[in-house]
Amino acid sequence: ARAAKEALGHVKTVHASRTQAKPDTPPALRPAKPGPPNRTVYDAQGAETLPGKLVRKEGGAATGDAAADEAYEGLGHTHRLYADVFGRDSIDGQGLPLDATVHFGRLYDNAFWDGKQMVFGDGDGAVFGRFTASLSVIGHELAHGVTQFSAGLAYRNQAGALNESMSDVFGALVEQYVGNQSAAQASWLIGEGLFTPEVQGQALRSMKAPGTAYDDDVLGKDPQPDSMDSYVRTSADNGGVHINSGIPNRAFYLVAEALGGNAWDAPGRIWYETLTNGSLSTTATFTVFARATAAAAVELFGTDTKEHDAVRRAWETVKVKL
Ligand code: ASN
Numbered sequence: 001a002r003a004a005k006e007a008l009g010h011v012k013t014v015h016a017s018r019t020q021a022k023p024d025t026p027p028a029l030r031p032a033k034p035g036p037p038n039r040t041v042y043d044a045q046g047a048e049t050l051p052g053k054l055v056r057k058e059g060g061a062a063t064g065d066a067a068a069d070e071a072y073e074g075l076g077h078t079h080r081l082y083a084d085v086f087g088r089d090s091i092d093g094q095g096l097p098l099d100a101t102v103h104f105g106r107l108y109d110n111a112f113w114d115g116k117q118m119v120f121g122d123g124d125g126a127v128f129g130r131f132t133a134s135l136s137v138i139g140h141e142l143a144h145g146v147t148q149f150s151a152g153l154a155y156r157n158q159a160g161a162l163n164e165s166m167s168d169v170f171g172a173l174v175e176q177y178v179g180n181q182s183a184a185q186a187s188w189l190i191g192e193g194l195f196t197p198e199v200q201g202q203a204l205r206s207m208k209a210p211g212t213a214y215d216d217d218v219l220g221k222d223p224q225p226d227s228m229d230s231y232v233r234t235s236a237d238n239g240g241v242h243i244n245s246g247i248p249n250r251a252f253y254l255v256a257e258a259l260g261g262n263a264w265d266a267p268g269r270i271w272y273e274t275l276t277n278g279s280l281s282t283t284a285t286f287t288v289f290a291r292a293t294a295a296a297a298v299e300l301f302g303t304d305t306k307e308h309d310a311v312r313r314a315w316e317t318v319k320v321k322l
């Protein structure tokens with residue numbers, strides 16, 4: 001039960017016209033078109049040594065092992081979201097190989113990014129099943145790598161909750177993109193399908209309604225706040241990074257709800273721009289981040305546009321001062 005609880009705690013494109021006087025962007029400054037992914041999946045075979053035994057490389061046949069094949073496919077889907085929608089080539093924007101290890105440890109109730117690769121446990125079978133079963137979890141872990149190579153948000157206090165929220169946002173977007181779900185159709189759940197039938201709960205977290213994802217005898221009630229009124233001040237979990245992420249998660253959901261359509265379009269572009277344009281400091285607070293999303297909305301869509309309004313209103317609803 002304690003291990004399970006810990007898991008919850010963690011658990012412009014410019015078209016140059018021919019007649020334009022301005023010269024094209026010089027080749028050295030032009031971002032390279034994203035290439036295909038370069039995935040490698042390893043099997044730790046129940047040990048906690050990384051990376052483990054290589055079981056599938058890019059282009060290799062399915063292994064027949066569900067965890068290994070889910071990891072391979074999930075990394076591919078996530079790479080495709082960044083490439084197709086945001087023009088980003090992998091975790092570092094430069095085609096970084098995607099490495100993942102499955103069957104990490106025994107009855108291991110978690111998944112993580114270790115600074116270099118993704119790692120997935122099998123779950124204890126009582127509370128959690130295998131962590132590769134949820135595409136939003138695979139997208140969440142890969143997004144930790146993207147954050148590391150972009151804004152570099154520190155993993156503590158509000159910056160840490162923003163780091164966690166970035167992973168939930170892009171984890172949710174991968175699932176929606178692959179399922180071709182609009183913001184209105186999406187579940188906005190992170191880690192759906194991870195709990196065994198023994199657990200009273202639908203997922204690790206809900207971005208739409210933070211604090212309602214589960215309520216169980218073993219796990220207790222989902223502790224996520226849905227506005228600054230219930231912000232949790234704690235020294236546990238690096239200052240409650242997996243708890244307070246509920247606040248920026250809901251802000252993203254509210255932007256997507258207000259704008260309708262697909263969340264990876266305008267909302268995703270605004271958040272991606274904020275994360276990657278170099279304007280955030282590594283210790284950004286919720287207010288600093290909120291202002292940066294408003295600035296990104298203005299930059300991409302213009303002042304007082306519906307996108308700019310949706311962003312301002314969302315932060316107002318979750319009571320983050322702009
Ligand atoms: N599943 C957690 C996460 O990626 C693991 C952790 O907190 N290190 O946030």
Ligand code: ZN
Nearest residue numbers: 010140164167
């Ligand atoms: Zn995380």
